[in-house]
Structure formats: C-alpha cells, structure tokens
Amino acid sequence: MKVKAAVLRQMGASHPYAESKPLGLETLELDAPGPGEVLVRIAAAGLCHSDLSVINGSRPRPMPMAIGHEAAGVVVAIGDHVEDLAPGDHVVMVFMPSCGHCLPCSEGRPALCEPGAAANGKGMLLSGECRLHDGGDGALIHHHLGCSAFADHAVVSRRSLVKVDKDLPLDTAALFGCAVLTGVGAVVNTAKVQPGQSVVIIGLGGVGLAALLGAIAAGAAQVIAIDLSEDKLSLAKQLGATATFNPAYVDAVGEVKTLTNGGADFAFEFAGVVRALENAYAMTRRGGTTVTAGLPPPDAALGVNVVGLVAEERTLKGSYIGTCVPVRDIPRYIALYRQGRLPVDRLLSGIISLDDINAGFDRLHDGSVARLVVRFDEQGTAA
Incomplete structure (x- = not known):
C-alpha cells in the first residue's frame, strides 16, 4: 500500500x-x-x-x-x-x-x-x-x-x-x-523514589515534566525543577513543583543544596548536556543518587571525582526507557492518569x-x- x-x-x-x-x-x-x-x-x-x-x-x-x-x-x-x-x-x-x-x-x-x-x-x-x-x-x-x-x-x-x-x-x-515511560519510569523504576524524599529534575521537556509528575505521584516531599525556560518553570510550578530555579540567573546548585539541607536524595538529568549532568551530580547529598536519561552525542564524557563517589557512597545510574516493562508499566501509568494523579x-x-x-x-x-x-x-x- x-x-x-x-x-x-x-x-x-x-x-x-x-x-x-x-x-x-x-x-x-x-x-x-x-x-x-x-x-x-x-x-x-x-x-x-x-x-x-x-x-x-x-x-x-x-x-x-x-x-x-x-x-x-x-x-x-x-x-x-x-x-x-x-x-x-x-x-x-x-x-x-x-x-x-x-x-x-x-x-x-x-x-x-x-x-x-x-x-x-x-x-x-x-x-x-x-x-x-x-x-x-x-x-x-x-x-x-x-x-x-x-x-x-x-x-x-x-x-x-x-x-x-x-x-x-x-x-x-x-x-x-516515550515521554511517560522514560520520565515516570526513571523515577519509579530506575530510582525507586519513596514518599517523603527530595527530588531534583533538570530539563523540562516532555520527559522531564513526565518525571516531575512521576515524582509527585510517588509522594516526594520536595520536587525541584530546573530549566532555562521561564515558561516551562511556570508550567512545572502549576503541575506541583515545590520550587523552581533558572540557572541562567541563580546558582542552581547552591540553591538546591540550601533548600534540601545539603543536597537532594535524587537528581534526574533529562537535558542531554554533560554540564547539566555535572550539576545534577553536585545537587545530590552524600549517599544520594543521580539518574540520567539524557542522550548527548556519543562522544560526550563525564568526569567524576572517584574519591567522592566512593567515600560519600554516591550512586550514578543510567536509565533507558525508564527501565520499563511496557506491557506492565503503560497500563499502570494510564490508571494513574485516569485517577488524575498523572x-x-x-x-x-x-x-x-x-x-x-x-x-x-x-x-x-x-x-x-x-x-x-x-x-x-x-x-x-x-x-
């Protein structure tokens, strides 16, 4: 045909x-x-x-x-x-x-x-x-x-x-x-965010905003959104973000550390930019977890201080398609959507x-x- x-x-x-x-x-x-x-x-x-x-x-x-x-x-x-x-x-x-x-x-x-x-x-x-x-x-x-x-x-x-x-x-x-599987899945499958924990989302495209919704649905106490677009930060606030920062105007790393008393439990990077991932890593607390689902060019590389990774028991994880099982996860996420929770x-x-x-x-x-x-x-x- x-x-x-x-x-x-x-x-x-x-x-x-x-x-x-x-x-x-x-x-x-x-x-x-x-x-x-x-x-x-x-x-x-x-x-x-x-x-x-x-x-x-x-x-x-x-x-x-x-x-x-x-x-x-x-x-x-x-x-x-x-x-x-x-x-x-x-x-x-x-x-x-x-x-x-x-x-x-x-x-x-x-x-x-x-x-x-x-x-x-x-x-x-x-x-x-x-x-x-x-x-x-x-x-x-x-x-x-x-x-x-x-x-x-x-x-x-x-x-x-x-x-x-x-x-x-x-x-x-x-x-x-894609957007929901990847974003929500990164939060609930890859990171397994628990109620009361603190979350930072960097990059508020469709995937990042879906992750924000997933963090709220998972019961995160703090959901902090980071982006260069004021319109997207405004939408994040409307969707339930507890705080928003534009790194073009403020020290976002410093603001997050202050707001979370030393760093978030989880930071998620969805911008596909190495600098954004570096910032996400810097925003997590000792023992915290940084998750990236961004896809920069294949030759992009991240430099990590290994002593800090070890001595502070940090975790750095990749997340592809939200570590999903589509036949299981899509119906679950649709159920949350129908309930108004996603x-x-x-x-x-x-x-x-x-x-x-x-x-x-x-x-x-x-x-x-x-x-x-x-x-x-x-x-x-x-x-």
Whole structure:
C-alpha cells in the first residue's frame, strides 16, 4: 500500500529546520505485515528530542529513514502468529521491541533487549526485515526505532505494541510510549523514589515534566525543577513543583543544596548536556543518587571525582526507557492518569499537521514546547 511519511535522507541539518526542510514528505510503498507484525493506522505521533538528535546527526542512524517513534494508533491488519490483537484495537507504540528470549528480557529488563537494540541500530524491524520502500525506485527506507511513526500507516513488530482501551484519547495515548515511560519510569523504576524524599529534575521537556509528575505521584516531599525556560518553570510550578530555579540567573546548585539541607536524595538529568549532568551530580547529598536519561552525542564524557563517589557512597545510574516493562508499566501509568494523579495531557503543547513537521522541530529545538503531536484523521491522512 502507499503511505505518506516524513523521510530523512541526510543527517546533519542545521536549525532552523523550517528553512532547510530536512524532513521531506514522500509517498512510500509499505509492504503487508509479515509474521509477528502488525499494520497500524497512526492517529497521533509526538515530536521528541530523540527524533531531533537523528535529524541533526548527533545520534547517527542509517539513511534514508522514515522518522518518528512516539505514537498511538489503530490496528488495521495482523500478520501470521499474531493472536492477541485484532483490527480495530487501539495500541501505543514502544520504540524498543523486546524479543522476550535474550538474557535481559529473561531478567525482566526488556528495555535492554539485545536483538531489539541490534534491529534499531540497523533501521530494521525486530524480524530483521524492512517493510518500507521508495515509491519510485523501490529502494529500502529504514525504520526509525522500529516505528517510523510520522506516517499515516506503519508496519511494526507485535513486540513494539501495547494494547490500550479505546476510550483513551489517542493524542494523549501517544505520550505514554516515550515521554511517560522514560520520565515516570526513571523515577519509579530506575530510582525507586519513596514518599517523603527530595527530588531534583533538570530539563523540562516532555520527559522531564513526565518525571516531575512521576515524582509527585510517588509522594516526594520536595520536587525541584530546573530549566532555562521561564515558561516551562511556570508550567512545572502549576503541575506541583515545590520550587523552581533558572540557572541562567541563580546558582542552581547552591540553591538546591540550601533548600534540601545539603543536597537532594535524587537528581534526574533529562537535558542531554554533560554540564547539566555535572550539576545534577553536585545537587545530590552524600549517599544520594543521580539518574540520567539524557542522550548527548556519543562522544560526550563525564568526569567524576572517584574519591567522592566512593567515600560519600554516591550512586550514578543510567536509565533507558525508564527501565520499563511496557506491557506492565503503560497500563499502570494510564490508571494513574485516569485517577488524575498523572495529568499527562497537560504536557501536550499543541497539535500540528504532518505538513508542519519541520517547523515543529524548530519549536522543539528552541525549547518553547514540551510535546507537540502530529495528528492524523480517521482515514490516516494528516489532519
């Protein structure tokens, strides 16, 4: 079948993206789903910094590639051996398919799935196949993180999908596949924040704000938000942050240490900047934990004082996709959303059309939005 998709043919685009237009809207050929695969009509797809890092070349991927990884949609058709989904089901996409058989999957750590990571690195589906082709010469078009969600339809592995209730708005459902899994998961899975503890969040994009909501839901007594955007700090305050600081105007490290009597129990870094991670580490107390889910360029390195790490029993942890088990965590987070304890819909900054995707990435790059979502209508065309 023919699909309309946003395709990146060359990485390294410079901002502003609306002028350089690194993403071209192309008509591609999409194969039918193979064994263990599902054809999904995309309803909504979020713009994320992980997309932007491929566009600007800071996280290299094979080209050309159909971009997009945070999405929700409706099942249209299923391939052989898919027995627990049917046409009409609503699903959320997860950008790390888990094989269920490798050692990390066996240990309950599907975010570290080895075949899934290998397939993502090659721009293929979990099966090792590619279902997208150039509409003209039939050349292969790579899949972005097994999803390629900036398109009206996508074929994905069944292992990349979590079924959700049909009454959940799909614009909101899309955010659970990346921003919420990564942000909330970093708090409750990676760090295991307990009631009454103190938390610092650095970087208030969609993931950072989701983490802030997760910290509040976990019962943290202090939830301190750090960002360079006054608008995002204002939103963090509205969402329940107990204090906010803009490091452009104040010594944020000093302010946090004063407010927390020496440092926070946990500091989370979501900016993807080494300096921000250094600050997060400096903001934690003796015996505290620093968690990073930011993804800077591959050559970025952190210098840590080893004596302090040892003598103060500090912990420095990475968190990928919130150390999640998607089939377990997404329903849990949706339940909290329905109870009003995880107001994920407030992270949605606006709805755009697929035609405006390059301009949307300008807004994401500028830091003026938390999450923009491309919405498609019921026929699968860009709304």
